[in-house]
Amino acid sequence: MNYQRGSLARMQESRRLVIGYTLVSAGILLAASGGTWDVTNHLLNKPETFFAPPHAVLYTGVASALAGMALVVSASRAAGQFDWSAKFLIAGVALLLSAGPVDFVWHSTFGLDGLLSPPHSVLVSGMVTSSIAAIIGLVRASKVLPAALIVVAILPVWISAAGAVHMFSLPFSNTAYFNFNPHPIAGAIVATLGFPLITAAISHTSSELTGRKFGILSATAAIFLFINTFTSIIPNEALVSTIPFYIATVIPFVVADAILARWRSPKSLYMAGAIVGITFFMLYYPLITHTYNKVMDNKTVWGSLTAIIYFELMGPLYPVLLAPAAAMGILGAMIGQGMVRRAILAGLR
Amino acid sequence: MAGAIAGALAVFFVLSVYLLPQSYLGSIHPTRPGPIVTDVKLSQTQVVLGESFSLQVSATNSGEHADMQILSIAFPSLSSTDGIVDVQKHDFRQTPLFIKKDRAIGAGYTAQRLVPAQYPSIEASNRPWNSGETFSIELSIKPQTEGEFVIFVKAVGLPHNGDQAHWPSNGTIDHQDEFVSVYSVNVTKA
Incomplete structure (x- = not known):
């Protein structure tokens, strides 16, 4: 009887852990997508308010990640066991939350910031850390990870890691006070290798997590x-005609x-x-x-010139990038x- | 299986590296903005030193969509606009910017060539500025020395890809190597 009660409690805690980690993954997916959308709107100089749609998506994502972390902490406490993925998650969400005040102080002191700035670095580090912690936590908490959950958990890692590479390669960080733009050659090297x-x-991780079953890698890439x-093409009307190229x-x-498989x-x-x-040269169009x-x-x-410049670059550049x-x-x-x-x-251990 | 994989990859590379890029390069044409300053109104052409006058400038885009269009009003007789020029009202989506003397600014209708500003100016812009849209700005100006108070007005559409993308298309050349239309107010002693 006691044995059954203990087993039931373990199952419930495990379920709460899975829900918690899933909320974190879904939250970071929203936050990272909102962030990419925001970068595009900044590029197009669309009018911005605190409650602009990309910001709303980002805040909703952060709230979901926070709720997920609370659930993971409570389930871990109940189980009397804080494994390292839960600790890693707390560190990630703490970084995510601290990015807000850091951003406020930075804006108050230096005005507008570029893409690469201390507050944005804290935010992206928080996204990468939380999303990695969530997928590891899911793998550990769930005996069999459903395919849909693998996709939901892997996408935020992908989008936030891509955001980190963009941050250190795009020339969007020259502001009135600081010029954090990478040297053009350094930026290109970071993009080509990163x-x-x-x-x-990331795409191989999604495939390996299902024992290389056909479909998950394709689905993850399709959703990406x-x-x-x-977030990057439709907001710029001039790029809409290039969607077939991108989808290919x-x-x-x-x-x-x-x-x-x-x-x-x-x-x-x-x-x-x-x-x-x-395929990275196509996958990270148009920002690249x-x-x-x-x-x-x-x-x-x-x-309006982004697509023309991109396709003009492709001829001389792509063969050099292949190796x-x-x-x-x-x-x-x-x-x-x-x-x-x-x-x-x-x-398993 | 191996044949299908090789075929799919071949289709992808032919499509994405050759066919679609060629097709897009043939079909996507750069937009051609056509900025025009439609109205320049000076409240008076002669003022007494210590008095202020107003300047109202309106501009439109008679061409295609502009990613950005700038209406520039410059003051070659000044070294600073502080306490002399104020924006009274405007309906631009972006807040007009005061460009100080010596700041690096684009020249020859491009951002690639930079020159130091020899005198201050105000840049009112929209990003984007759609075809047919008109925007205005009104300034209050209080000259501090007597004589001729000169004002340069111009509009530039971006991407700049031809003579239609700037106004005026001829006349006086300013510190940015760009055409301007010249206006002046005579400032007399009290």
């Missing part, structure tokens, strides 16, 4: 493309997914990694235009596979 690495690592279409980027992800050899892992890696334009032509990238992007994609795939194996092993 984007393929995170894309392959869908979110980016809504799902093809290499479906191909990589099929390779991973069909063949289990290391070669298949490398091939899928390389394929995903070399600003990074490479700075190195190549240094034109003023007006909203490093493929290499970083392979490395990312190996990292993704390694991370999942370690997380599963840790969960």
